[in-house]
Amino acid sequence: MIQNHFGNGLMAGLQSDAARPATEVNGFCADYKRGFVLGFSHRLAEKSGDRNQAAFEAGVLSKRYGLDWELVAEFFTEVDRRYTARYFFAGYDGVVNTSLTQ
Numbered sequence: 001m002i003q004n005h006f007g008n009g010l011m012a013g014l015q016s017d018a019a020r021p022a023t024e025v026n027g028f029c030a031d032y033k034r035g036f037v038l039g040f041s042h043r044l045a046e047k048s049g050d051r052n053q054a055a056f057e058a059g060v061l062s063k064r065y066g067l068d069w070e071l072v073a074e075f076f077t078e079v080d081r082r083y084t085a086r087y088f089f090a091g092y093d094g095v096v097n098t099s100l101t102q
Contacts, residue, residue: 005031013039019057022064033065037072052087059091 009032019040025033037058045054055076062072069092076088089095 005029006035008032009035009037010039012036013041014043016040016043019061022066025065030067030071033067034071037061037065037067038075051084055084055087056091059088059093061091062088063092063094 005028009028012032013036016036016039020036025036028036040061041054041058044057045051048054058072058076059069062069069089073085073088073092076085
């Protein structure tokens with residue numbers, strides 16, 4: 001049976017009320033972690049109504065989980081989401097800039 005690690009991570013992220021600590025996800029492959037980050041950030045955006053904050057959190061989680069930014073950034077760099085990509089990269093780089101969140 002073929003495992004869909006990305007899909008499993010995505011579903012776990014969509015169902016999660018909180019980000020998992022890095023110690024909990026270290027045993028998972030990059031596809032699972034990527035899915036979790038994208039699912040969780042989508043849930044956060046839907047719940048809060050703030051896609052930029054969700055993108056920032058996705059950047060933070062990507063860095064925390066040891067993901068290469070390229071694995072996740074493509075989701076935020078599509079034509080209609082270029083502004084949101086700034087928030088993703090700020091989160092990934094650990095930039096705390098109040099002008100980004102206002």
